[in-house]
Amino acid sequence: MKVKLSVRPLLAVSMSAAVLAGCVSSAAIVPQPRQQPAAQPKAAVRGPAGSVSVPIGQPVRSQMPRPAGPLDPGFRRAPAGLNDRIYELWRSFPGKTGIAVQRIDGEWALSQRGGDLFPQQSVSKLWVTLAVLDAVDQGRMTLDQRVRIGPEDLVVFHQPLAARVRAEGSVTMSVRDLIETAITHSDNLANDSLLRTVGGPNAVRAFIAKKDLGSIRFGPGERLLQAGTAGLTWQQSYSVGRNFEAARAQLSAATRRTAMDNYLANPVDGASPAAIASALTRLARGTLLSPESTEYLQDVMSRTRSGPRRLKAGLPPGWKFMHKTGTGQNLGGMTAGYNDIGIATAPDGTRYAIVVMLGTTTSSIPARMALMQSVSSAVAEYHGR
Template sequence: MKPHHLLLTLLLSYPLFAQSPLQTQLKQIAQTANGRVGIAATVIETGKSVALHGNERFPMQSVYKLPISMAVLQQVDKGRLKLDQRVKVKTSDFVTPGQHSPIRDKYPNGTELSLSELLRYNVSESDGTACDVLLRLIGGPKVVMQYLHSLGVKHMIVANTEKEIGSDNAVQYQNWSTPTDAVLLLKALQEGRTLAESSRGLLFRWITETPTGVRRIKALLPKGTVVAHKTGSSGTVNGVTAATNNIGLVTLPNGHHIAIAVFVSDAKADESVRDKVIARAAQAVYDAWSPAILK
């Protein structure tokens, strides 16, 4: 055997390259989805991290409403927009009937809402109409991309409106993120590097109080655990579901924070199994890193 081949063999056999027990557990959990699963998680205060397919691309679906809302709030912080300004929502703004929109359902003839209300609808109720109105207000996806790049988040793409995504099943794949960069976004939010404290506080309240995703990241964590999160879900076409996602910040008992992103893509498993993949992944990470295990 040539010397450099021998060195490579020794390096690959060294324990440093072995999978951690947590990564092995996540891999086993992911297999039940019968699809592609990407996971990334880190303890923000210590840097402890784990990933499974962390640098692969996954369609975000409504997860992308979080960076969109953050970009809008940055405009508020800069004085270009005001939370109490009134914004018209026209019937032409409504997303397609098959897409989720409490605004469309509540105000079938259109309405006028404050910017603050639109933001809440966008991230807390995952309203597609609110999302598109906000995108129009700030100048479209290109403004969101400029904002993401300013944070060093370069592998998260916001390219389309909700209405465009709803018009063609293939379009959702153009709006993607790697799990690793989703965690980078969450880290920037938690560390307060991106928004004024007032805007950050509002956003945290909305994504903590959201009624969505009760069977995902939050489902198997100890009662009372604070989880600030955003879900994303696609429809199912020919037995395959393009996106069942959840990203969020989980507060540990010692006050540290786990930033976690779980993307389940192109899966043939049913909804309950897909949700459980996310819930079990979050539980595994929490159990591995919670200081409670040291008692």
């Protein structure tokens, strides 16, 4: 069932969480007088404090699902009131929060802390798959290419595929099946196997640079990322059972806190909400991959199983959503990265890139999901105004 939440209940939940956590977004200040974006397509217009609504370049018309243009409501500027709604949701939520919304079939984008770097966690699986599909487009790989996965490849945390490897000794899968498993199930082992096959972290970074995706970093891979965040040096034995959690529990509180603080201050897998929204827009417009790979990846993302109560749950019936989630480690009730990014399509075919990233938060999981639902619900509510 789709859930549409109003701002008022969420504000009540968020303010309550702020009192308990003693932590409110550092940019929560009194908003400036409301201003509307200028009509000129090149002007950037400031909204409430910390926000910006930016007209963007003309979309690729051949990629648009329906005719659009200056006469289409919301084509050149965000609907009146949406920027203020997003600002209020952002302002009232405890912790470091980033929100970005961009109309894919239009000329505007808006954000709160849109330029700051946030931990991506499993959101970064999207860049691995994009790099793989780009290699397929270039003829350097094929979707039917076979990849062997053995015990030496096992990683940490969510890796359902590991059970097969342990039971069978090794598993051989196609690149196509690994993409499906990595994106729809957020399987860390499938993702790291794709990463190894495409050429490692440097290959993904090269793709990000080649496509000029902006403020998007790619980390060292799941094993080194999670070990470093915890304050550990990776050992392959950590991939077995709960060895990683046991080793982490043996660390001193000071060691864990220092490692976590260092990660949050300069996340090796950090990305800005605005850059991710722009990348999603370019993916939807068909300017990152071939038409075949573009259609294939969006189809895979539409089957994502993780995070059904995040952004997706805020959209009303008739809307479609394709997305990728990401969730980081916990320390002292704080989660380092709780994210959802995706492409929402209205019943009339208009598309929006929506990004919500919680860099640090002690709010309950229901409160986090309620924030995300309220953001996507606001986009749907103001659509067409």
